[in-house]
Amino acid sequence: MSLRDAPPLATLERWMQTVVMHPDGAEPGVRSAAARRLLPRTAKDLGSVVLPSKALSSVERLDIYAHMYYARLLEVLENEYPTTRRILGDDVFRRACRAYVHRHPSRHRTLNSLSEKLPAFLARHLPRGNRSGLAVDVARIERAMEDVFDAPRAEPLTAAGFAAIGTEEWGRVRLRVNPALKFLKLCYPANAYMNAVRGKGKARVPRPRTTTVIVFRRDFTVFRRDQEPEQFRLLQALAAGRTLAQAVRGSVARRRGSADELAATLGAWFRQWAADRVFCQ
């Protein structure tokens, strides 16, 4: 190649990226319209861009990068979504992830955000059915676990902090919810399913049933916990900045039972939340 024929650096980089990110590998990548708009080459005249080695053709050398691109990113997704993968099976999961990486390539310097759209992608592209529905909900939990793992830190509200709130202030108080906490309203009992898989090593695909789950970090460990619907709404209202009185009125007003029973229920919820360090300073 003469220097006059050498493609500009920007063109060469865009071409190589187009080729190695092609979902079917380097050879289809070279033939793709997107690559040919940048550098009109075929596998036969590829040597004018990428030299062959003694052992490998030009396209085989490009294919090393194409293979590594998907292998590396699929490995990340497999590590982040072990239960989703288990539900779908290796083949379906890998095909879905490959399609996802092609549709949503990384735009970040780190890999933390790579899978942020995977649950929604699975919801759109998996065939309908209980197994797929459960997989989507489990994927939402597994993604929330990733988010919570890396979320900002906050000092938890201690028992002394709670005690310092005067009785007369309780109605007006606004409690701050841990930033490392996610709310999930799901179509399946996905958290119970994950617990069963973890405990017994296997579980049946359950029937659809609305469940509410919080995923949170305590002492740098991520936890998942099912919540009653009113409990979930109450915590959401507190997280939205409502006073305790407003939050209670908006979430448990229609709950059946006596005032004493309601007080006992609220007491139990708050004790659990305090133990989980759900509130922060």
Next chain:
Amino acid sequence: MTLLPNRWKLSDLGLGVGLRTQHFRHITEHWPAMDWFEILSENFIDTEGRPLWYLDQIAERYPIVMHGVSLSVGSTDPIDFGFLDRLATLAKRVKARWLGDHICWTGVAGLNGHDLYPVPYTEEGLRHMIQRVRAIQDYLERPLVLENPSTYLTFASSSMPEEEFIARLAVEADCALLLDVNNVYVTCRNHDLDPLAYLDAIPYEHVVQVHLAGHTDNGTHCIDTHDGRVIDAVWELYARVQEKTGGRATLLEWDAKLPKFAVLQEEVGKAAKFRRDLRVAARRAAA
């Protein structure tokens, strides 16, 4: 045998290993003998969770060096100054002795392939990279320590060998080098080059650190997999570099099929022999 100091007089930190998640607990429970640790910068810049909590403790006791994979110095996309700010913040937090990345690009058009793609070794590529390295160094107000990557292809437009490109980049951009002797071996195998000639072309006053690692030999080509022990041929290249420099901070990278920490200690400990031999030779020469 005399010590050839690096341009910036950055310390020879001794022998270190890459800090990996699987070893966090072992390190913070046993505080094992290790001169220093290298971190993968990107694993710590977008988190306030457990990895950073461990790193804070480890940085209190060991020198830390930051080594990244997403700076994309060779890319034709604009420089991401926000990313540089995040690197600088982490460097301050862990009191990083130095920070660096690779002589490569990782993506264009806003994408990141999370791989180390080779640049064409052309005058245009060199000018582009020199200008970017200077801009990044000016912004960070510290030298950038750039590593020679393992490469698996050669662009037909390349007009100079990789080692000449690297040497000119180091001198003209006035940046530091991290010489990965396993990458030298892998690249030379993949491109039918002589690794000793490669090493002879390196400006050693710019080299502040050396990497050691294992790789996978597929027969037709080698892949830099960081999944095993260092082979003898790479140890020979390491010995040559130590001879040329009089000793440089040395780090073992082991990322896949990660063994117990004691195996890493044993493997990187092999480098001590070359460094001892070097000191003995220096004393003899002085006598």
